[in-house]
Amino acid sequence: MSIAFQDKVVWVVGASSGIGKGIALEFARNKAKLILSARRIEELETVKRECEFFTTEVEILPLDLSKEETHADVAKKAASYFGPVDVLVHSGGITSRSLAHATKGDVDRRVMDVNFFGVISLTRAVLPSMMERKKGHIVVITSVVGKIGTQLRSAYAASKHALHGWFDSLRVELDPYNIDVTLVCPGFIATELTMNALTEDGTPLKQMNQAQVNGMSTEVFAEKLLPKLAARKQEIAIGGKEIAAIYVKRFFPGLLHKILLRTKVT
Numbered sequence: 001m002s003i004a005f006q007d008k009v010v011w012v013v014g015a016s017s018g019i020g021k022g023i024a025l026e027f028a029r030n031k032a033k034l035i036l037s038a039r040r041i042e043e044l045e046t047v048k049r050e051c052e053f054f055t056t057e058v059e060i061l062p063l064d065l066s067k068e069e070t071h072a073d074v075a076k077k078a079a080s081y082f083g084p085v086d087v088l089v090h091s092g093g094i095t096s097r098s099l100a101h102a103t104k105g106d107v108d109r110r111v112m113d114v115n116f117f118g119v120i121s122l123t124r125a126v127l128p129s130m131m132e133r134k135k136g137h138i139v140v141i142t143s144v145v146g147k148i149g150t151q152l153r154s155a156y157a158a159s160k161h162a163l164h165g166w167f168d169s170l171r172v173e174l175d176p177y178n179i180d181v182t183l184v185c186p187g188f189i190a191t192e193l194t195m196n197a198l199t200e201d202g203t204p205l206k207q208m209n210q211a212q213v214n215g216m217s218t219e220v221f222a223e224k225l226l227p228k229l230a231a232r233k234q235e236i237a238i239g240g241k242e243i244a245a246i247y248v249k250r251f252f253p254g255l256l257h258k259i260l261l262r263t264k265v266t
């Protein structure tokens, strides 16, 4: 356990399952004061009970990232539990599995609404209090496909690339306010993310992705993440050998293209 997050007010969005749940539990082990958000209330209650094994200060705050008009009120409510939010963690998101040329425009928009517009809207609602206090940390879970693009993930990759552009810009603007911005690129992490992946017409895929099934556990992911957050890193990649794709793309983009052509991507 590190003392870096002890008694810090940490708001985890996307805490009802997967990576967000793993992160919430790790912050609970580090004795943070926690606010847990997502849409599914029963799942949030379950995560709250698990967190309470480590800390008594846990609240749930249901929200929908796609309902921007609610974000100002939700942010006010978040600050009413334990005081101003010190760390905002964005792990809420959906994915897509469809060929770009066959995907309905509405599907692209739904993915952008949750993964990009929802995330920046909620961030804007929290920023004034952080800027006033000249203190804060915003953590955004993006993806390896926030740095590269692969088959079947055009909408998802676009939404994650957009996060990098927006939050890299924000980080520079926030320097005078002493607010940190960390972009986190996970590789394959064992969650059920692809069960609800949007297909060409917006219906859910209802299939697990084998690479994710065999991926890193959310517990190990969160254990690796927190020390890097305590060190206030600007960008972090955590996962298996798939992380190398980020560096291959940066230095040998043509080689990555050839590798992807030969890789079975699902």
Ligand SMILES: NC(=O)c1ccc[n+]([C@@H]2O[C@H](COP(=O)([O-])OP(=O)(O)OC[C@H]3O[C@@H](n4cnc5c(N)ncnc54)[C@H](OP(=O)(O)O)[C@@H]3O)[C@@H](O)[C@H]2O)c1
Binding pocket: 013, 014, 015, 016, 017, 018, 019, 020, 037, 038, 039, 040, 041, 043, 063, 064, 065, 066, 091, 092, 093, 094, 095, 114, 141, 142, 143, 144, 185, 186, 187, 188, 189, 190, 191, 192, 193, 194, 212, 215
């Ligand atoms: N698993 C991986 O291999 C992997 C790799 C790279 C990046 N990621 C990213 O990690 C993040 C978490 O995904 P995961 O793998 O942990 O999958 P997950 O278990 O499906 O988690 C997604 C979370 O987002 C929440 N969410 C979805 N739509 C929402 C909305 N409209 N409003 C508020 N919350 C919403 C879900 O909660 P509710 O359904 O209760 O709202 C859930 O808590 C995502 O941003 C994903 O893109 C995952």
